[in-house]
Amino acid sequence: MQDNIVLITGGAGGIGQAAAKRFLDGGAKVVLVDLNMEALESAKENLSSDNVHLIKADVTNEEEVENYVKETVDTFGKIDIFFNNAGINGPFKEIKDLAKKDFDLVMSINTTGVFLGMKYVIRQMEKQDYGSIVNTASNAAYIGSAGMPAYIASKHAVAGLTKTAALEAAGSNIRVNAVAPAAIDTNMLSDIQNNLTPGEPEKSGEAIKAGIPFGRFGTPEEVAKVVYFLASDDASFVTGSMYNVDGGMQAD
Numbered sequence: 242m243q244d245n246i247v248l249i250t251g252g253a254g255g256i257g258q259a260a261a262k263r264f265l266d267g268g269a270k271v272v273l274v275d276l277n278m279e280a281l282e283s284a285k286e287n288l289s290s291d292n293v294h295l296i297k298a299d300v301t302n303e304e305e306v307e308n309y310v311k312e313t314v315d316t317f318g319k320i321d322i323f324f325n326n327a328g329i330n331g332p333f334k335e336i337k338d339l340a341k342k343d344f345d346l347v348m349s350i351n352t353t354g355v356f357l358g359m360k361y362v363i364r365q366m367e368k369q370d371y372g373s374i375v376n377t378a379s380n381a382a383y384i385g386s387a388g389m390p391a392y393i394a395s396k397h398a399v400a401g402l403t404k405t406a407a408l409e410a411a412g413s414n415i416r417v418n419a420v421a422p423a424a425i426d427t428n429m430l431s432d433i434q435n436n437l438t439p440g441e442p443e444k445s446g447e448a449i450k451a452g453i454p455f456g457r458f459g460t461p462e463e464v465a466k467v468v469y470f471l472a473s474d475d476a477s478f479v480t481g482s483m484y485n486v487d488g489g490m491q492a493d
């Protein structure tokens with residue numbers, strides 16, 4: 242990974258930051274993209290490295306996506322690895338009660354954001370004739386879940402986009418894979434727990450853990466290690482695949 246340039250969206254969040262740390266430890270330089278500048282500044286402080294470049298951007302806005310890719314290339318000359326990771330869970334409502342604007346918001350961040358990121362990064366990686374992309378899918382890419390229709394739909398779409406991008410980009414020596422985590426201990430999981438049992442998140446926490454063969458939440462670092470593997474040359478013959486980091490949930 243020495244001197245590789247790694248572009249990470251959702252870089253201020255739990256999984257994005259853990260991935261940044263893993264790549265920095267491997268000798269890479271990281272570019273963190275996020276909507277939240279304050280959280281980006283605090284991520285940079287936590288990572289305490291000179292090799293962290295911050296870009297505030299909204300992954301749903303095509304112009305901002307084109308610009309975060311351009312700024313990365315203008316600054317560092319290339320993009321070796323793209324961790325396409327920004328996402329939200331959205332409100333907990335069944336299909337019959339979910340407002341279209343809330344459905345659209347989740348789809349625009351989790352799916353359109355992933356599509357737009359790949360659109361501009363693949364153009365750059367084609368010029369380089371190499372590159373590696375890891376999209377963040379989820380256990381939600383395989384299953385249904387009452388009360389999370391938009392999130393589930395958005396992550397199924399990420400699985401489809403990953404396979405399609407892998408086929409389209411294989412001829413340019415670009416690999417595209419996805420990581421499919423479940424129940425990772427970040428702000429997103431706290432928010433889910435709060436929504437399931439308002440005021441008593443520990444109750445839903447215990448219920449979620451009971452459905453995980455390992456009986457515990459995963460850590461962002463456990464996801465970061467798999468992302469690092471998929472991004473690296475150790476996965477040189479791996480493309481179009483989705484790696485579960487879910488404590489055994491998909492085996493059940």
Ligand SMILES: NC(=O)C1=CN([C@@H]2O[C@H](COP(=O)(O)OP(=O)(O)OC[C@H]3O[C@@H](n4cnc5c(N)ncnc54)[C@H](O)[C@@H]3O)[C@@H](O)[C@H]2O)C=CC1
Nearest residue numbers: 251253254255256276299300327328379422424425427429
């Ligand atoms: N925590 C979990 O249990 C799981 C998380 N995931 C996925 O992992 C990814 C990362 O999530 P976490 O680190 O857990 O959550 P997080 O909430 O800590 O991080 C998400 C980050 O995405 C950023 N973001 C949201 N909307 C954005 C936008 N429009 N433009 C740019 N950045 C935006 C947020 O500001 C935040 O920093 C997401 O795609 C999520 O769906 C997948 C499976 C399980």
Ligand SMILES: CC(=O)C(C)=O
Nearest residue numbers: 379380381422423424
């Ligand atoms: C948020 C998510 O994708 C979970 C809990 O699997």
